[in-house]
Amino acid sequence: GAVVSQHPSWVICKSGTSVKIECRSLDFQATTMFWYRQFPKQSLMLMATSNEGSKATYEQGVEKDKFLINHASLTLSTLTVTSAHPEDSSFYICSAAPLGLVPSEQYFGPGTRLTVT
Amino acid sequence: AQTVTQSQPEMSVQEAETVTLSCTYDTSESDYYLFWYKQPPSRQMILVIRQEAYKQQNATENRFSVNFQKAAKSFSLKISDSQLGDAAMYFCAYRRIDNYGQNFVFGPGTRLSVLP
Numbered sequence: 001g002a003v004v005s006q007h008p009s010w011v012i013c014k015s016g017t018s019v020k021i022e023c024r025s026l027d028f029q030a031t032t033m034f035w036y037r038q039f040p041k042q043s044l045m046l047m048a049t050s051n052e053g054s055k056a057t058y059e060q061g062v063e064k065d066k067f068l069i070n071h072a073s074l075t076l077s078t079l080t081v082t083s084a085h086p087e088d089s090s091f092y093i094c095s096a097a098p099l100g101l102v103p104s105e106q107y108f109g110p111g112t113r114l115t116v117t
Numbered sequence: 118a119q120t121v122t123q124s125q126p127e128m129s130v131q132e133a134e135t136v137t138l139s140c141t142y143d144t145s146e147s148d149y150y151l152f153w154y155k156q157p158p159s160r161q162m163i164l165v166i167r168q169e170a171y172k173q174q175n176a177t178e179n180r181f182s183v184n185f186q187k188a189a190k191s192f193s194l195k196i197s198d199s200q201l202g203d204a205a206m207y208f209c210a211y212r213r214i215d216n217y218g219q220n221f222v223f224g225p226g227t228r229l230s231v232l233p
Contacts, residue, residue, distance in 0.1 A: 034220050038160075043208060043225045043226050044162075046220045046221070049220055091160060108154075110159070110160070
């Protein structure tokens with residue numbers, strides 16, 4: 001149990017276009033989902049916290065208008081990278097906190113590799 | 118703000134031997150969670166072990182155990198009988214215990230190599 005999926009697993013897009021990444025909790029409901037960015041050989045950097053039915057909370061330095069987050073249901077959060085540029089190329093990971101369970105639990109998706117050409 | 122430090126960017130261990138990865142953290146909270154995550158080449162984050170700060174007993178999961186020193190704010194991971202599949206990046210992480218700041222604060226990671 002407690003599986004989180006991400007789609008797509010990798011994507012290549014042209015500079016100036018937008019790309020959407022989906023994060024789904026497959027067998028549990030998640031009140032909160034988190035979006036991380038990971039550069040090669042570096043740690044995970046939290047970008048934003050997404051709560052179902054409300055606006056996402058962005059970390060300092062993360063552009064809200066560039067990284068649009070929507071948490072429309074208890075099992076789905078999306079991250080849209082708008083007007084992508086090569087510097088947005090990175091590995092994006094989501095995690096989900098289950099509803100009603102031990103608050104320490106979070107489950108990570110397998111990540112999405114974004115390459116902007 | 119909480120910070121997590123891992124002072125060993127890289128470590129290596131001989132297969133079947135024991136290795137200890139270091140982690141220190143800084144917080145003003147009295148209760149919190151600490152974690153070790155493993156990230157293999159697939160990049161899927163895998164929970165290795167979790168420790169609740171109010172528990173005195175060190176957490177253990179099969180070959181993985183921690184040495185939690187709350188006063189020193191130290192949380193090291195010991196891997197016994199190392200296996201080739203243990204080779205990965207290991208991240209130490211901190212999380213507040215209340216509903217605020219549910220996000221993890223990750224350390225910079227330690228890359229562990231297991232030598233046959």
